[in-house]
Amino acid sequence: MMMLAKYRPVRLPRLSGGFVVTLIWLLSLADGGWARELPLHQIQLPDGFKISVFADNVDNARQLARGENGTIFVGTRSAGRVYAVTDEDQDYVADKVYTIDQNLDMPSGLAFRDGSLYVAAISRVLRYDDIERNLADPPEPHTVRDDFPSDKHHGWKFIAFGPDGKLYVPVGAPCNVCNEEGYASIKRMNADGSGLEDFALGVRNSVGFDWDPLSQELWFTDNGRDLLGDDIPACELNHAPRSGMHFGFPFCHGGNVADPEFGDQRACREFTEPAQKLGAHVAPLGMTFYTGEQFPDSYHNQILISEHGSWNRSSKVGYRITQVTLDANRQVTGYAPFATGWLQGEQSWGRPVDLLVMPDGSMLVSDDQAGVIYRITYASADRGEAAAP
Numbered sequence: 001m002m003m004l005a006k007y008r009p010v011r012l013p014r015l016s017g018g019f020v021v022t023l024i025w026l027l028s029l030a031d032g033g034w035a036r037e038l039p040l041h042q043i044q045l046p047d048g049f050k051i052s053v054f055a056d057n058v059d060n061a062r063q064l065a066r067g068e069n070g071t072i073f074v075g076t077r078s079a080g081r082v083y084a085v086t087d088e089d090q091d092y093v094a095d096k097v098y099t100i101d102q103n104l105d106m107p108s109g110l111a112f113r114d115g116s117l118y119v120a121a122i123s124r125v126l127r128y129d130d131i132e133r134n135l136a137d138p139p140e141p142h143t144v145r146d147d148f149p150s151d152k153h154h155g156w157k158f159i160a161f162g163p164d165g166k167l168y169v170p171v172g173a174p175c176n177v178c179n180e181e182g183y184a185s186i187k188r189m190n191a192d193g194s195g196l197e198d199f200a201l202g203v204r205n206s207v208g209f210d211w212d213p214l215s216q217e218l219w220f221t222d223n224g225r226d227l228l229g230d231d232i233p234a235c236e237l238n239h240a241p242r243s244g245m246h247f248g249f250p251f252c253h254g255g256n257v258a259d260p261e262f263g264d265q266r267a268c269r270e271f272t273e274p275a276q277k278l279g280a281h282v283a284p285l286g287m288t289f290y291t292g293e294q295f296p297d298s299y300h301n302q303i304l305i306s307e308h309g310s311w312n313r314s315s316k317v318g319y320r321i322t323q324v325t326l327d328a329n330r331q332v333t334g335y336a337p338f339a340t341g342w343l344q345g346e347q348s349w350g351r352p353v354d355l356l357v358m359p360d361g362s363m364l365v366s367d368d369q370a371g372v373i374y375r376i377t378y379a380s381a382d383r384g385e386a387a388a389p
Helices: 018-031 384-385
Strands: 049-055 061-066 072-076 082-086 098-103 111-112 116-121 124-128 140-144 167-171 185-189 197-201 209-211 218-224 236-240 284-289 304-309 320-326 334-339 353-356 363-367 372-378
Touching: 049 072, 061 363, 061 372, 072 111, 072 116, 098 124, 111 167, 197 218, 197 236, 218 284, 236 284, 304 353, 320 353
Parallel strands: 061 111, 061 353, 209 284
Antiparallel strands: 049 372, 061 072, 072 082, 082 098, 111 116, 116 124, 124 140, 167 185, 185 197, 209 218, 218 236, 284 304, 304 320, 320 334, 353 363, 363 372
16 A cells, blocks of 8 residues: 655746746656645636645556545556545545556556446456455456457557446557457447447547436547648547447548548548547547536536647647537537646646546546646635645
């Protein structure tokens, strides 16, 4: 078990230039002294919102899930670990970080159901039973299924249980662009691993999805292909109200960009267009419908997306959280930034990954670059602020 010191925010001086701020932060990591004094003042949020650190020293934090007793479980990709974070005194600042398992193969995706933690590690889905009562001495996992592809390229996963009680598991394309049978889909199966079937096809690499609380229909992000330039194709937010829909990969990207190699085989008009085109290379990962009561009404049942950020664009984009607004008919009416500032110039000090709405209406955000979990609150309803030191 790893003990977690309480985070005390210390405001950094405002320095000009993202590189200078990032350099100072990296030097602090190497020095080991004030390593966690992150430049949170650089995060720009709408009026009334605040951001703080909920949990520190959570290396490579990726997908988040909440247990029945309030434990926050955290998957990782490069770290090979699964964490459990607890806030025992309920002051909205984590007290302990437990390591549930380690040396796993990119255990990025996880879900919680009926007292058990499900973990997706490339080719396997594992289940840790009665986990919240055994955080300090985790049980050996049961193998739910171990026949997913073993490819590491887009092999890390985001998983979640849908309203139908089935576990949804994406299988990303093992390439930038290719046409390989059995890949580029979102699959679903029963909780015991039986009944595996395709739900959505033509999905290059989805690392985030959620169900509309009003319609119970699936929405998901998808990362666009690389090497067609800085500005095409768009990454995607997609809507899949039923199974069997095809979203274009590898033939068509972003709804209207025919692939140079595969585009002559099938036309873009044959496929479901994105519900919203996101920026090219922004790398949309976790997304959630905001179902809490703390944020203003304009956020209720609307979509928030973590844009992890570009890796091969000539000038970086993403590194932010955006909001997609829907009307009463659940049609997209807007796409705009919600939280920005992790990217300063061409230097980033953090990369948001996943979003989790908490029972009090605040929202947790994982960051695999900074190795922390943030908490975003709305000031007029921030019950945690009074309790936190």
